[in-house]
Amino acid sequence: MDAEDFTQIRDAVRQLVREVVVPREEEIDLHDRIPEELRGAAADMGLFGYALPEEYGGLGVSMSEDVELAFEFGYTTPAFRSLFGTNNGIAGQVIARFGSEEQKKAYLPRLAAGELIGSFALTEAEAGSDPAGLRTAARRDGDGWVVNGAKRYITNAPLADLFVVFARTDPEEKGGRGISSFVVDAKASGVTLGPKDVKMGQSGAWTSEVFFDDVHVPADALVGEEGRGYSKALTVLSRGRLHIAALCVGMAQRVLDESVAYAATAKQGGAPIGRFQLVQALIADMHAETVAGRAMVREVAARYDSGEDTSIGPSSAKLWCSEMVGRATDRAVQVHGGLGYLRTTPVERFYRDARLYRLYEGTSEVQRVIVGSGLLRAAGMPRG
Numbered sequence: 001m002d003a004e005d006f007t008q009i010r011d012a013v014r015q016l017v018r019e020v021v022v023p024r025e026e027e028i029d030l031h032d033r034i035p036e037e038l039r040g041a042a043a044d045m046g047l048f049g050y051a052l053p054e055e056y057g058g059l060g061v062s063m064s065e066d067v068e069l070a071f072e073f074g075y076t077t078p079a080f081r082s083l084f085g086t087n088n089g090i091a092g093q094v095i096a097r098f099g100s101e102e103q104k105k106a107y108l109p110r111l112a113a114g115e116l117i118g119s120f121a122l123t124e125a126e127a128g129s130d131p132a133g134l135r136t137a138a139r140r141d142g143d144g145w146v147v148n149g150a151k152r153y154i155t156n157a158p159l160a161d162l163f164v165v166f167a168r169t170d171p172e173e174k175g176g177r178g179i180s181s182f183v184v185d186a187k188a189s190g191v192t193l194g195p196k197d198v199k200m201g202q203s204g205a206w207t208s209e210v211f212f213d214d215v216h217v218p219a220d221a222l223v224g225e226e227g228r229g230y231s232k233a234l235t236v237l238s239r240g241r242l243h244i245a246a247l248c249v250g251m252a253q254r255v256l257d258e259s260v261a262y263a264a265t266a267k268q269g270g271a272p273i274g275r276f277q278l279v280q281a282l283i284a285d286m287h288a289e290t291v292a293g294r295a296m297v298r299e300v301a302a303r304y305d306s307g308e309d310t311s312i313g314p315s316s317a318k319l320w321c322s323e324m325v326g327r328a329t330d331r332a333v334q335v336h337g338g339l340g341y342l343r344t345t346p347v348e349r350f351y352r353d354a355r356l357y358r359l360y361e362g363t364s365e366v367q368r369v370i371v372g373s374g375l376l377r378a379a380g381m382p383r384g
Helices: 003-031 036-044 063-073 078-088 090-098 101-113 229-265 277-306 312-341 346-358 364-378
Strands: 118-121 137-141 144-155 162-168 179-185 191-193 207-217
Touching: 003 036, 003 063, 003 078, 003 346, 036 078, 063 078, 063 229, 063 277, 078 090, 078 118, 078 144, 078 229, 090 101, 090 118, 090 162, 090 179, 090 229, 118 144, 144 162, 144 179, 162 229, 179 207, 179 229, 229 277, 229 312, 229 346, 277 312, 312 346, 312 364
Parallel strands: 118 162
Antiparallel strands: 137 144, 137 162, 144 207, 162 179, 191 207
16 A cells, blocks of 8 residues: 555544544443444454455555554553454464465455454463463364363453464474464364453453363364464564554553643642643653654564564564553653542553553563574574
8 A cells, every 4th residue: 555545544543543432441441341333433444454465355554554553553442452453463464474375265354354353372371471381282183183271361262253273283392393373263162261351451352261172173274384383473473562562652642642731731739730840850751752662663663574673673662662651651640640540530541551561472571581582692692
């Protein structure tokens, strides 16, 4: 798509977010649910497939375009973006990048249209960012496979029509080796869900455990090569981390805007609190770090699109921006004072929402390991 077409899409997303979703944030938080009309509006705008290939019904945005949309999505409750995030991100991208032509034709158009919700089932109780503890297994059974195991913290699991499941197919291999990926119908016999998780924040974005008990899947459910599933997960997670970084920038911009508006009008002693230099300092720090985060994300996205850096840069951006938005939301609560501690204040909700960004799709600690080890390997340090 050309720049003018994309600008129109971005502007339409901005209008939808700010005029339609933002006024309903408190309702979403209170009821832990995205209203059906918002899901319909997202589908009508093509948001369930904006990052999927055009030939399968998506918009086929580049990484640089993806982050510009994520800046807009981040401005409101994370639950809105989460509704269609797995279709465009970690679930849909596995099929788009590594699936057979038959798999792409079967799933991508329906994912892009919002007719299906895809969910990415990798994390387990003993296997989060490190695959060594992955226990879910798939064994051959005639022409197909039988999957057994349990997954945890799976985004959109209660809504999912299909799961992209990672299972160990070679028990002799260790770490990330011997893991394969499968497309599993959410209605298949033996697939069950735990109750929805009750979380600190991000209400309306549903997660739960998923259990696979002797789930039979056909041979054509295998995505890509047997035993190479974890490398696929890392590939799509890298893109997802950069997307998360951009969401963090969007949230930081929102709490900055809320803080500026509040400080300019709220009074203490008959004068706006914005007159106080220490309040100005909090706002200045929020602004400087938000600008830095936005510039970083755009630079890393350009290098991702060129193929120059598809690993270290996204991890650095996710690390910096997820930590940055935590500081921004904390400062926003401070600017608002006692009001910032009340549930009816947007910055209080964002304070809770922001905490997850340092945990999912790779913790801050994991990002530091990826960046540090990657730079040292590039400098010639031998692997241990």
